[in-house]
Amino acid sequence: MAHSGVHGNNLTYPLLLKACANLPSIQHGTMLHGHVLKLGFQADTFVQTALVDMYSKCSHVASARQVFDEMPQRSVVSWNAMVSAYSRRSSMDQALSLLKEMWVLGFEPTASTFVSILSGYSNLDSFEFHLLGKSIHCCLIKLGIVYLEVSLANSLMGMYVQFCLMDEARKVFDLMDEKSIISWTTMIGGYVKIGHAVEAYGLFYQMQHQSVGIDFVVFLNLISGCIQVRDLLLASSVHSLVLKCGCNEKDPVENLLITMYAKCGNLTSARRIFDLIIEKSMLSWTSMIAGYVHLGHPGEALDLFRRMIRTDIRPNGATLATVVSACADLGSLSIGQEIEEYIFLNGLESDQQVQTSLIHMYSKCGSIVKAREVFERVTDKDLTVWTSMINSYAIHGMGNEAISLFHKMTTAEGIMPDAIVYTSVFLACSHSGLVEEGLKYFKSMQKDFGITPTVEHCTCLIDLLGRVGQLDLALNAIQGMPPDVQAQVWGPLLSACRIHGNVELGELATVRLLDSSPGSSGSYVLMANLYTSLGKWKEAHMMRNSMDGKGLVKESGWSQVEVTDTYHTFAVGNQSQVA
Template sequence: MSLSPSLANFRRPLFLWNLMIRDSTNNGFFTNTLNIYSSMEHSGVHGNNLTYPLLLKACANLASIQHGAMLHGHILKLGFQADTFVQTALLDMYSKCSHVASARQVFDEMPHRSLVSWNAMVSAYSRGSSMDQALRFLREMSVLGFGPNCSTFVSILSGYCNSDPVKFHLQGRSIHCCLIKLGIVYLEVSLANSLMGMYAQFCLMDEARKVFDLMDEKSIISWTTMIGGYVKIGHAGEAFKLFNQMQHQSIGIDFVVFLNLISGCIQVGEFLLASSVHSLVLKCGCEVEGSIENLLITMYAKCGNLTSARRIFDLVIDKSMLSWTSMIAGYVHSGHPVEALDLFRRMVKTDVRPNGANLATVLSACADLGSLSIGEEIEEYVFLNGFESDQQVQTSLIHMYSKCGSIMKAREVFARVTNKDLTVWTSMINSYAIHGLGSEAISLFHKMTTLEGIMPDSIVFTSVLLACSHSGLVEEGLKYFKSMQKDFGIAPTLEHCTCLIDLLGRVGQIDLAFDAIQQMPLEVQSQAWGPLLSACRIHGNVEMGELVTDRLLDISPGNSGSYVLMANLYSSSGKWKEARMMRNLIDGKRLVKECGWSQVEVSDNYHTFAAGNNHSKLL
């Protein structure tokens, strides 16, 4: 605590010092509060039981355990061990500075405890996500006659908001039942907000909505919690409906609302909605917030409007690492790897140093571009800047080398990784899969699950099924498709189903693939017929191809690819008349067939050639 010269050597009575400390603390000038106390000590005046709770509050807000421990010494020296008010402030300070053990020691040594003391200890455990301990204190305080109040339950519910939903959602429901029994659910807005926050964390938005609808008084936090909860579970439409209701209630819009709305726009990917939200951001003057700017960049990139994303990026004066990464990722995810790499080269010339996430995004651009030379340059940069042990970067290097055709380089990176996580294993298994090395992929999967004891997820099973498909390993593919469900409880996704159909189709099991699709959900069938139609063309099964085409055109009549596949099937079978009829249907329905294209690298420049075009496009 530094001595303030303007206050030194000036003798004031204690009540004046307390007034200065109180005003400084209440106005949020916490560092100044500690400076005032330092001056008071130097003037020979000691604090009382009104002084130290204010000072400890300042330490708690500054998260300054050093000053808090110093004040603890002063408290002991002046004999405030029996003062419940001072001791409660002391344990609250330790709690907010994440020193739960010290808070517990203070609590255990208190000769007298108040409800506030018990609440402070419950809050300490809840803040540290020690929910079992928090609940034990809740039961113990009730037995000793300290009936819990709204503050007690706000602490516990807030703790659940940072806990594992799978482990604690039943306990959370029990707390809700307890609140209903006590009749205090809607006694305070903060309590209802905490209850909604817990349900939103557990992704139980129907339960959260019931609480919200029954609230007589709603704060901005009430609306924000619900909007954010809907966005979290992917129901952006519900979030925007609620936002419209909020506007009709004349509720002020804050920074958090915009974060949620922009995140909703990123999910939906609709440009008109995104531009409307951006206009509202500008109207309310929130566009200068760094996190808002970065989300806006991501939002426009997700909507396919890279021009608007780049315009916002260029307007950011003090670009952070997140700003650069957002724009680079926007280019990568929109299929513009060259622009992403150009921006990265520009970034490394500034004072901003890339992090693991940034390098992983750049490596994705190299993978999309298929440029082994640039990928090797990025790896060299990785080693020179100490990122060779970053697992996110290592995983991206494996993916990049695999996509650039160097499976040996991918193996070398994989071998260097220590303490491999599921993502690293998945990346290497997928590398083997796309290179048609099915046996190697299956062997690595077996090593991961059996020898390393790593539990697989749906993503790694997609890579395993892809490996089986590309290598024609039918029996193995069927075995893993069943094992995924039976042994690991993983429900098949669209990717798993299409891999299975592709696997059966490649080896000519057309009828079996057809029967398998018939048993799939309708939303999956729409994507599974395409691989089967490709298999019909490969194996010359015109009769099944016609049947599959009928199904495809019923689902998606505007998809020109189905007509092209069937026309190629007729052509390969010598049915030229039927092939010409299918081609004519494309023209008659004014469907647009996406032209084929290729890309070649010449002297660090990339040229693309489109079918039917005599000119190349320089990238």
């Protein structure tokens, strides 16, 4: 058109600029801007608004603002385009300032204005912004436009879902006269996000009764819910619906189905789905390998990885981190070193997820020196890397080294600790008998960082006190814990009673354990061993008879050793077995 000598008009250039925005192509956009200036469209509100929108969607907000400021006349659409530009990059202070300015100048905001602002809040992670979002909700109620457009109500729900305020989101949802597929998907996804899978499925059943069309995004949310609850029957039902609606061949759905069945303990179904995928993506391979690792089949995971690297698919950091975890579970230092060589050959040695897995693998395989070498190679250590190394020292009984590294992390590096790293610190104190340090960190965790003790923290504390014979102090600590936590920590106390020969306290711990977990054989065995260690054969016999009478069986422990690249497993009373 341009070469033929025909010039565009004020309808042509907005269409072209919209094309540039959709690509997005700033090069073509600036070229068209030159044409607009040359042809004298500077005063055309329609064309200038299209320029603002184009620069905004091409991530050139400063240029969008310059065009906006130079416009001799602006429409509500022009203001909306600029508000949208700031909201898209989550510059909410500028967006709100512009909203107030347009209001003062007599331009009444529309539903589109607030959709942009609410979308901007939905992209923010900080919970502090939810109060500003609520103020926008109040403004919408005052203007009477909350339910004027479905997209506006959806954006309002999306903001509340982002901040996990599902009660507020549900109120908006329930008051909507008209609901779109996005309305239902937003609510279902929100319930899954906060771990309320039951509510998500209840809403899905309502959705089916409303004859709303179902897309694959709904199934992504439902499958994620199955992964949370790990209910195989529910997983099978969802899979049936996926097949019925023909969404089973979409790559994200296939990968999640593999993960879903693996998390529900059904590797057979997971592998069947994997094998039926004709063109397997890297995510498909990773999902299946992760499924094997999750259910304790590291050998199968490694076999599948070897098969994968013989294809054209190249693993990413997540795949290799999962494979390294399989080596850790297998306890094979030689294979772990082979995988590390492969990692270097493929240039993924700087991937922090891979580095963290390597630290864990070398630690589990008994090479704390190699674990430390990997740790020292990490240039920009995050909390996960520090935690992995601290935990490595902890499980090797190197409590002082673990505490020294924790101190360096929090003071010299200024990294804020979380509940997980404190679990490793308590484990280090427990394995090394560092009672005073353990008690100090237990108090500091709550006082200095506001971290509420978890079951893992409490278990480590009781184990720490029990190992050094502070049984009365351990009992007092347990009695001050919530009932649901107490049920989990009597076990470490019973183990300590056996070590220190305290029958009276051991009997109390056994009673409490059996009250909370009557089907556990471990409590009977520990108490029987305590009686045996003190020569109380009659009581030990009665305890074992009681266990037999309830039909409880203790699972045999087993060990594994690598000999010339072959794995042998050993169980009590059994001959060696090649794995």
